[in-house]
Amino acid sequence: MRCKICDAKLKDGELLKRDLFTGLPLDTCGKCMGSIGEAVAEDFEYIDDVNIISKIPLDNEENDL
Numbered sequence: 737m738r739c740k741i742c743d744a745k746l747k748d749g750e751l752l753k754r755d756l757f758t759g760l761p762l763d764t765c766g767k768c769m770g771s772i773g774e775a776v777a778e779d780f781e782y783i784d785d786v787n788i789i790s791k792i793p794l795d796n797e798e799n800d801l
């Protein structure tokens with residue numbers, strides 16, 4: 737298996753890496769994984785800035801029942 741981004745041969749540890757949300761194998765080497773991780777971290781920072789998470793009304797679940 738090779739990295740789907742840079743085509744480098746993947747190590748055993750990199751083969752086991754899976755997407756946290758989809759559970760699908762990432763097929764991405766550690767080098768490319770690092771740049772993806774930074775992108776994700778920026779996204780979370782952005783969400784935190786906009787306070788989307790705190791705006792989600794968790795109490796609405798009770799209203800749906």
Ligand SMILES: [Zn+2]
Pocket residue numbers: 739740741742743744764765766767768769
């Ligand atoms: Zn790569």
